[in-house]
Amino acid sequence: MNSSVENKFKVVIVGAGPAGIGIAIGLAKGGIQPIALIDRADRIGGLPAKYVVKKKGIPTFMVWTRARVLFGQQYVEFLQQELDRTDTRVHLNAQVISVNKASKEITLVSPDLGRQVWKADSIVFACGARERTITERGWISGKRPARVYHTMQLLDLLDGNACLPMKHPVILGSDLIAYSAAAKLRIAGAEDATMLDKAPSPKSNPAERLYFRWWCQPTWTSNKQPVSIQGSDGTKTVETKDGRALECDGVVVSGELLPNSELAAAAGLEVSMPNRLPILKGKSSFSEPGWFATGNVIGGFHGAQWCYFHGRKVAKSVVDYLTR
Template structure:
């Protein structure tokens, strides 16, 4: 590849995480022309490649394997299918509706594609975005940064850690800390109960000897040049205490990697900050699709991969001439639900991946009675046998949408009180 070269694949996939690699494996045998995957990091695989613990591949492969092994299987399947994977390839800006400029070690190239799939994933908000005051000593990391240091660079962290968050990813961070010889002395969460499934949080507290402080938040980090401790506040009593530690891990609080989506002028959902997509994973721009954790941050890697499988058939239909039918109907979430994906419907949509609408809840609601409303009228209602809970994606069967009136405008999704 030479500087100034123009590549013309049939499909360009930006991001080589689970969703992007699965989409590439599905599409490469089905389209005429090349399927090109661009990854800005030095290796493909996304977050799983530096999550060196089991728990991957359950829904999409029927396996229970480590993150690096899962990432390798996805990469091997994509390359075996004929997809072209380019790493160290940073997409810098758009050169047209389905054309991007890319900076690579060999120089700057342009890619003109018939279809673009955004699979850029999500990231945890760093400390400045969380507005945590205090000293700026070394020893504060996000989960991704921690796992990169420990599993990829084989580096060291401290000996005593406080984890901000009690989600599934928080326990993943605890596993990594244990691997690095660092004890998790406390998890802190603002919610009234741990965010992760009891299947993980119960054994996790026993395995790591970790206390989970609910209804608490960090109000200060102190120590120079290295972290020496944190101050946490009980949100109900306002009492504060100091916890000695030399490591702070900021987990959860995800935001989509949406810079390219914004630069393209795509419609962005104000609640999730993700591109607005319909059930067929089409964005507001013709020929541009979006998949994975940039739509529903943060879900498990196997669910993100299944987005990649689902988008393939819709891309094939687009290349054959199919377009979204009608102006579409918006889906919105009512409190305590924060966002919903997909957030747009068209008459000729495929069913969303796994036949599920994905939502985020800011409150714990056991056995929620979910209601769909249109023009103030309840058009569908169903009690679900699983909770809506902070820190994990809440899944609602998409067949509840069967009764919508295509002429009656937006549909809201809420929980009956």
């Protein structure tokens, strides 16, 4: 528990989702060690790990190499097997408190390790993404009642607690994540959602919509104007500028991923604002040598397997950097 203890690694990877695991495996195959893979959660797998296997559940993770759609948890289990074949040191429940660009040191805190400073020759951010907040979307205002959820919270309730939070949902957003939220709510016992987005047609593509049609058929509402969430205690309606009031007992604000680039920004690495995109050369390395990013932290919305292969690919750049 001594915070002055300095662990030294060739590479520290921040984030043990598909991209972080991909890069760990890629580095191991490239003969790099020791490698540390850390995550703030209590399990590896990042967001996909939250999509647990359920009897009447809906698999939503397309695994192209197997031409199958799996549950996130199943895909993470494949990754875990691959990872177990490497010597990667995995530390869970570890939160990075600060990053020092000049010395390539990170300070982390965890219940097992206490507070420690780790040093590495190269540091890789595989921190994933989160959903844009309500206000950050720029077209949703109103009150702040209970039961306005992000998709992650919905997952934590539905899959983590077997607990359905709303019967009549309105979903704000219309991408693949929004459709999967609608479907998950439907099979948990909610009615078909009303889906609303500031777009002429749903952002999810027709093939994706066709896939989810088996489970849910949300009522699509195109809306060009801002909306407001209403309800003094619990969520009651979503109101549109033209006077429509969509009645509901909960709202899911879904999709629109934002990269978790804050650690990189805090370290003084280049991140553009306000979209929080890391400024990268060749989609993976910062202008400062030895600093890399992989997976959804580079921006955009990519599937789990894309992130894994991106990690594998970026691993080659990291190996090049370390062995040049």
